[in-house]
Amino acid sequence: MGQEIMERIREANEAVITGIEDADVKHWVTIYIMGKAYKVPADITLMQAIEYAGYRFVRGAGCRAGFCGACATVYRVAGDWRLKAALACQTRVEDGMYLVQIPFAPAEKPTYRIEEEEPSGTTLLKYFPELARCVACNTCTKACPQELEVMDYIQAALRGDLEAVTELSFDCIQCGLCSIRCPAEIVHYHAAQLARRLYGKTLPVPKHVEERVRKISEGKYEEEFQRIMSLGREEIEELYKKEQREKGGLK
Amino acid sequence: MTRIPYFPGCALKDQAAGFERAARAALEKLGWELAELPRWNCCGTVYSLSSDDLMRHVAPVRNFIRVQELGEEKLVALCAMCYNTLRRSSLFVAEDPERLRRINAFMDEEPDYEGGVEVLHLLQLLRDEIGYEEIEAKVERPLYGLRVAPYYGCMLLRPREVGIDDPDRPEVMELLFEYLGAEAVDSPHKVECCGAYQTVSNPWIARERVREIVGAAARRGADLIVTSCPLCTYNLEQHQLPNTREEKGARNGIPVIYFTQLLAFALGVQDEELGFEGAAIDPRPVLAQRVGG
Amino acid sequence: MAEVIKGDALRIPSREPEFVRRVEELSGEDVFACYQCGKCSAGCPFTTGMDLLPAEVLRLLQLGDERVLESRSPWVCASCLACEVRCPKGVDIAKVMEALRLLVLRKGETGLTWREIPPGVPQIALVGATRKLTP
Numbered sequence: 042m043g044q045e046i047m048e049r050i051r052e053a054n055e056a057v058i059t060g061i062e063d064a065d066v067k068h069w070v071t072i073y074i075m076g077k078a079y080k081v082p083a084d085i086t087l088m089q090a091i092e093y094a095g096y097r098f099v100r101g102a103g104c105r106a107g108f109c110g111a112c113a114t115v116y117r118v119a120g121d122w123r124l125k126a127a128l129a130c131q132t133r134v135e136d137g138m139y140l141v142q143i144p145f146a147p148a149e150k151p152t153y154r155i156e157e158e159e160p161s162g163t164t165l166l167k168y169f170p171e172l173a174r175c176v177a178c179n180t181c182t183k184a185c186p187q188e189l190e191v192m193d194y195i196q197a198a199l200r201g202d203l204e205a206v207t208e209l210s211f212d213c214i215q216c217g218l219c220s221i222r223c224p225a226e227i228v229h230y231h232a233a234q235l236a237r238r239l240y241g242k243t244l245p246v247p248k249h250v251e252e253r254v255r256k257i258s259e260g261k262y263e264e265e266f267q268r269i270m271s272l273g274r275e276e277i278e279e280l281y282k283k284e285q286r287e288k289g290g291l292k
Numbered sequence: 293m294t295r296i297p298y299f300p301g302c303a304l305k306d307q308a309a310g311f312e313r314a315a316r317a318a319l320e321k322l323g324w325e326l327a328e329l330p331r332w333n334c335c336g337t338v339y340s341l342s343s344d345d346l347m348r349h350v351a352p353v354r355n356f357i358r359v360q361e362l363g364e365e366k367l368v369a370l371c372a373m374c375y376n377t378l379r380r381s382s383l384f385v386a387e388d389p390e391r392l393r394r395i396n397a398f399m400d401e402e403p404d405y406e407g408g409v410e411v412l413h414l415l416q417l418l419r420d421e422i423g424y425e426e427i428e429a430k431v432e433r434p435l436y437g438l439r440v441a442p443y444y445g446c447m448l449l450r451p452r453e454v455g456i457d458d459p460d461r462p463e464v465m466e467l468l469f470e471y472l473g474a475e476a477v478d479s480p481h482k483v484e485c486c487g488a489y490q491t492v493s494n495p496w497i498a499r500e501r502v503r504e505i506v507g508a509a510a511r512r513g514a515d516l517i518v519t520s521c522p523l524c525t526y527n528l529e530q531h532q533l534p535n536t537r538e539e540k541g542a543r544n545g546i547p548v549i550y551f552t553q554l555l556a557f558a559l560g561v562q563d564e565e566l567g568f569e570g571a572a573i574d575p576r577p578v579l580a581q582r583v584g585g
Numbered sequence: 586m587a588e589v590i591k592g593d594a595l596r597i598p599s600r601e602p603e604f605v606r607r608v609e610e611l612s613g614e615d616v617f618a619c620y621q622c623g624k625c626s627a628g629c630p631f632t633t634g635m636d637l638l639p640a641e642v643l644r645l646l647q648l649g650d651e652r653v654l655e656s657r658s659p660w661v662c663a664s665c666l667a668c669e670v671r672c673p674k675g676v677d678i679a680k681v682m683e684a685l686r687l688l689v690l691r692k693g694e695t696g697l698t699w700r701e702i703p704p705g706v707p708q709i710a711l712v713g714a715t716r717k718l719t720p
């Protein structure tokens with residue numbers, strides 16, 4: 042009985058995706074995941090290291106390519122007082138790293154009907170009054186793995202400059218690290234998204250978008266939609282693979 | 293053109309855009325240009341009154357670093373709240389090098405602030421650097437017959453060490469209006485608080501304050517109230533209409549404008565640069581009636 | 586500014602409660618310098634909303650009376666400094682009011698609930714309210 046449990050624990054702790062032969066590894070580093078030490082190859086990303094150490098991602102991993110923002114991670118390196126932030130899929134391990142993932146930032150996400158909202162700073166402050174609490178400490182900017190000037194866009198939001206918020210926040214991947222670190226408890230990325238949407242309202246709609254929307258509402262694609270909706274799982278998979286092959290994406 | 297680094301503050305980029313627009317136009321007539329500080333951030337609006345809260349001084353000091361990066365030493369503000377907060381913070385860090393050292397250490401992504409930036413209010417610039425006589429010489433539309441009540445509020449005058457004039461009997465605005473040809477209407481409430489940010493938490497307090505302030509100006513026959521603060525303006529406008537209907541002489545409300553708008557009007561700035569369209573109570577009828585177009 | 590005449594003669598250090606010491610530390614002010622002339626209360630434009638007049642706030646602090654901690658007066662004070670320029674003893678009462686707020690705010694409690702925000706209020710009102718009334 043006892044042995045069976047130990048066996049199950051051992052199994053559960055085996056690397057989920059390693060693809061790495063220990064014999065090939067020349068350099069090793071020690072990292073601490075949630076306080077526990079693991080010896081991992083020196084050249085891999087935090088995400089690979091977490092998996093190498095035996096963890097299986099249920100949340101906290103997405104595109105694995107730096108776009109989705111799901112793998113926000115905070116860490117310190119032994120001997121350095123700074124608390125750093127990074128995307129696990131985009132950052133190499135360092136010896137003596139203490140890390141934990143923050144796969145989700147608890148944040149109020151107000152709902153609004155964008156077509157009813159006036160594109161102004163007043164609208165932003167209506168939904169995100171905590172913008173007024175910014176103390177210009179710049180901690181958000183230091184935490185941003187995308188290297189955005191986060192504080193600058195919060196300041197622009199406060200003064201109602203939607204265009205500047207849009208420009209400065211455009212590459213935000215909504216990982217939430219800014220909001221986790223903010224002493225003023227601002228939800229930067231949701232505020233920036235509203236600002237971009239409001240700013241978008243002030244821009245002319247591109248012709249090709251207008252054209253496509255017209256065709257959709259005229260029912261041009263209805264038949265094709267219905268056909269796909271009626272397919273079974275295997276047919277859908279086959280269709281997907283076929284399309285990817287045609288695009289040259291899937292071998 | 294003489295250029296001077298300029299801190300706008302958030303409200304001047306939004307609700308109080310006319311305050312800035314008129315200032316720029318008026319100063320251009322006087323040969324001065326407001327050079328907006330690059331990458332400025334909100335000053336914090338209210339000065340921290342606690343002895344140990346260095347974090348609240350980070351925002352002002354970050355702006356001083358921007359001034360330092362330009363190789364400049366002066367910074368002019370239009371908004372009275374920005375002026376007060378920036379000026380007090382500049383003194384706070386000048387008083388004790390240890391405070392500044394700790395703030396600089398915290399902002400390790402910025403060059404160190406070395407001290408020495410002098411914060412001015414635009415009224416000081418007009419009075420002390422440009423001079424009222426110089427302004428008088430450039431008046432194109434003298435404000436004869438216009439009765440103007442200055443409203444100072446708190447932040448231009450208190451505390452004494454940052455006040456731009458006597459805290460009880462200021463005259464910097466009265467003199468300016470008289471040089472422009474107007475008559476300054478005195479009122480005992482001109483240096484009393486409008487309710488400030490209590491308009492968010494206890495709006496009834498602001499309403500009560502405004503009833504006294506506007507009522508006093510109305511009883512003394514003021515055509516206009518003139519401020520230097522977007523929050524004073526907001527309170528005086530928003531809270532006067534439901535309250536002063538019973539006050540004699542204020543049946544339609546008294547327009548509240550910024551001193552830069554009155555100055556620009558007198559200097560003959562074109563209407564579209566005066567920013568009056570942002571006012572809750574339109575000042576144009578009374579200006580047209582008293583002064584003419 | 587009036588020269589600060591210290592209030593040490595009124596102090597009984599052994600009977601001074603911790604919260605009074607903390608208020609003096611946070612404000613940097615000597616609450617025992619107050620001699621209850623009442624000029625602050627007379628000039629305060631916010632007294633109709635206060636349960637304790639500014640001079641009474643100082644008096645309760647001198648007495649170490651904890652009821653001052655429950656007072657709504659610091660939350661009605663708008664730091665307009667009318668008292669500060671009038672005090673003949675150089676006590677900056679606005680700083681004392683701020684210290685009393687901070688005793689509450691630094692425990693994480695708030696003096697402002699969000700959804701009261703009037704539409705179109707300028708940013709400086711919100712920034713001011715949040716800085717003075719939220720933790």
